[in-house]
Amino acid sequence: MIEFASVDDLTEIAELHVASIRATYPGIFPDDYFKKLSLKTYLNVWEKFLHRGDFRTLVFRENHKIIGFAGVCLYKRIDKLPILDVLHVSKAAQGKGIGKALIKASEEMLRLEGMNAVLVDCVEGNKNAQGFYLKQGARYIGSFQNWDGGGLHFDNRYILEFDDKEQFDMEGNLGLGLQAEYERLKPYLQKDYVLWGVGNYYNVFFRQFKNVNPPKYIFDSKEEIQGMTANGVKIVKPHKTEMPIIITSSKYEEIKADIKRLGCESYVGFYPWHNYGAL
Numbered sequence: 001m002i003e004f005a006s007v008d009d010l011t012e013i014a015e016l017h018v019a020s021i022r023a024t025y026p027g028i029f030p031d032d033y034f035k036k037l038s039l040k041t042y043l044n045v046w047e048k049f050l051h052r053g054d055f056r057t058l059v060f061r062e063n064h065k066i067i068g069f070a071g072v073c074l075y076k077r078i079d080k081l082p083i084l085d086v087l088h089v090s091k092a093a094q095g096k097g098i099g100k101a102l103i104k105a106s107e108e109m110l111r112l113e114g115m116n117a118v119l120v121d122c123v124e125g126n127k128n129a130q131g132f133y134l135k136q137g138a139r140y141i142g143s144f145q146n147w148d149g150g151g152l153h154f155d156n157r158y159i160l161e162f163d164d165k166e167q168f169d170m171e172g173n174l175g176l177g178l179q180a181e182y183e184r185l186k187p188y189l190q191k192d193y194v195l196w197g198v199g200n201y202y203n204v205f206f207r208q209f210k211n212v213n214p215p216k217y218i219f220d221s222k223e224e225i226q227g228m229t230a231n232g233v234k235i236v237k238p239h240k241t242e243m244p245i246i247i248t249s250s251k252y253e254e255i256k257a258d259i260k261r262l263g264c265e266s267y268v269g270f271y272p273w274h275n276y277g278a279l
Helices: 007-024 031-036 039-049 098-112 127-135 179-190 200-208 252-262
Strands: 002-004 055-062 065-073 083-089 117-123 139-148 151-161 194-196 217-219 233-236 245-247 267-269
Touching: 002 098, 007 039, 007 055, 007 065, 007 083, 055 098, 065 098, 083 098, 098 117, 117 127, 127 151, 179 267, 245 252, 252 267
Parallel strands: 083 117, 194 217, 194 245, 217 233, 245 267
Antiparallel strands: 002 055, 055 065, 065 083, 117 151, 139 151
């Protein structure tokens, strides 16, 4: 069964990730890479991933055990394509179609969000994975440097465009669409509210909600821009407020911690891949 991962899956995903790296990349990564590789590093990585508002992890379970997972970053770069950052299947379960099923489930999740393609990252030199993605219809578009738990390496990047004629059968899986999150933002737009964050996300917010009640303020911690205006709204130093806060930044967890330190109680994340403008 394929379903969304939860924070309870943290250790199991991190262990599978490290085991897969150790099984897949000897001869591709240098020996020093494996000396630096640690479970602790990937526990920290997945602790962040599983709490990020712009990241979704799908897991494939068999007999209550995770034997494969796929991690999709919906927007690493705002207004660009989502990225399939990671896809790993346990060595014992490879060759059974699990990787393909995870890709198709990822496609269906993204299709429900109005997206029609995904970028795929693959370690350069991993010819088995490269061949696999090419068989799925991916097209190579370049190479770039990447850092992870063991150090620096090169990744190949592909683009995988969805074939609308091929719909993935999601029956029996647990609602991979994110439609329910649309409802969470509605109450915040019907009264006075504050935005937190001046960056790419807030620009998308103003585009999507140009015809609704504007925010009273924008909070941002950068002193050099406090007192300025953005999209006609004054930027101020974050402070305790009774007004609800909409977080317009990909750094959701960091800002949420700041909000709690200030003693603010009402907040919600804005995730710009949603078609909020349809509300």
